[in-house]
Amino acid sequence: MDNIKSEKILKPAVVFEQPLVLTFTQDVKGFLFRYIGSFLLFLFTFTSVFAVLLIFLFVTLEAFPFLTKFGITDFLTSTAWYPEAKDGAEFGAMAIIVGSIYVTAISLVFSVPVGVLASVFLSDIISFKIRGIVKPIIEILAAIPSVAYGFFAVLILAPWLQKNLGFSSGTNALNSSLLLSIMALPTIISVAEDSISASGRELREASYALGATRFETMFKVVIPAAHSGIIAGIVLGMMRAIGETMVVWMASGNAAQIPNPWWDLSQSIRTMTASIAGEMGETAKGSDHYRALFMIGLLLLVMTLMLNLVSEYFLTRARKSLGKV
Amino acid sequence: MPKRNNNDMVISVVKSIKDKYDTSELEMIDMEKIEQTEPYNSTLPEKSLSIIKADDFSFYYGSKAGVKNISMEIYPFMVTAIIGPSGCGKSTFLRSINRINDLIPNIHVEGKLFVNNQDIYSRQINLVNLRQQVGMVFQKPNPFPKSIFDNVAYGPRLQGIKKRSVLQQTVEESLQSAALWDEVKDDLKKSALALSGGQQQRLCIARALSTRPKVLLMDEPCSALDPIATSKIEDLIETLKNDYTIVIVTHNMQQAARVSEMAAFFCLGELIEYDLTTKIFSNPSNKQTEDYVTGRFG
Structure with a gap:
């Protein structure tokens, strides 16, 4: 048998x-490296x-x-936020939750x-060259530190609002909303523009x-085709704002x-994030107030999640509908 | 005229036709002579009947010419194939006929291109009307991510038709002309993207027919399809030519031979030869054409 094989x-x-x-x-090395x-x-x-975990x-x-x-009931439904009251502190966070939203x-x-x-303008109307200049500039908006935006809001926008719109206070819901919208813009534009461009020639x-x-x-073809990516951009911008x-x-x-009334933007409000940042320094570690602030933080975390x-x-749906799974 | 055998006669007729293209004389073609030429079994229409006419037409991307000095006429109710190696400008020429190339920045044209005796690169052209009457089917099936019905109804809706019954009828007629109606009539609400590639391409044909065009431009409509879907589209082209003038760009020479009556051979942006398809494939007068159709080059 062997003989025949070797001959073949x-x-x-x-x-x-x-x-x-x-x-x-080589075999061992490969195994170890792998x-x-x-x-x-x-x-x-x-x-x-x-x-994250x-x-x-x-x-x-x-x-x-x-x-x-x-x-959790009082926390979510009461507007009485008196965390430092000597007898019977109250932790109704509804006003600040509503404020954030x-x-x-x-x-x-x-x-x-x-x-x-x-x-739409960036992806379809201006030339490729100008887009290459404008888009990075818009993305720089995202890199400006938020405290710089805050300075602008307090020192420029607030007096302007007071003077020109007759608001009693310049720091109010309108002022912060405007600033937040500017901060959300780069995210929205960046993601939405990618998706609109990707919908194809x-x-x-x-x-x-x-x-x-x-x-x-x-408006009848491109935006409907790119709607998933646009919505994803909006939600990401919303996360930034909240x-x-x-x-x-x-x-x-x-x-x-x-x-x-709800439509009056000249009123002052307070948000969840500002409450935590503003009050955390004044609380004793382990106090009820301290824990309440962590409760707000937990809620914020759940909302952003x-x-x-x-x-x-x-975004997954956008990728799928454009055939890029 | 001295008596010749049939083959000589054929050649002389084709030559005389060709001379007429070249010199653009407005002389009538001798129809009797053509009728004698049995192998071609086709009657060339008179010159004045042409529906598309290129007159020394050149198209430039920036400073690079996509096609240059094209002069040819395309006749109604015929399938005209444009063949040639890659990058020879055949798609460029096709896409200039409905000015879809305008979407590309930095282009310009020289010479004239007439559709229905109207120079379409003149400034007053109504692009909406031009494109609705010169429909186009693209290389890759490109249905909108909408339902089948909405895809076909898109064109009529742009024309301002809102009445459901009218849209319904247009959609049905268009899908029937594109030989797709029987396959999709029960799920018009389904997404067009759920169809197979061949069905999607026929949907795109139906969509192009929905605006009732006079001319249908097809830019390699079968290159992304399998042989069965391809043969279906070819059968469709065969029936569509009764009602429409079709200009088809194709890579596939057998396809050009199967579906077209007239064929134009492009090479490096220039029109090398334009003639009856049978002539192009059996007895081309240009050496380059012969090399290409016999597969020696390209």
């Missing part, structure tokens, strides 16, 4: 100088994931005693139309070839009240 092996026509089989050391390397990479990646855990643990002591919503009213129209050509004007092409601290602290007036999931959902 033909002399190779081509000689391969490099062996095709791994040597023992597993140790991927373990290290995993560790680095996991650091950021771990940080730790922050969540820390905030939850600090806030938990508050929940067991006061319950209020300025965020008003800022979206300003930033969404501007952001979407600006991204083919779609636009198809529309033009049927006799559509540029306006019709934009989590912003310094500007609202400086520009909102810091009065914990629900705006009444939800928004994050929403934007993730829309």
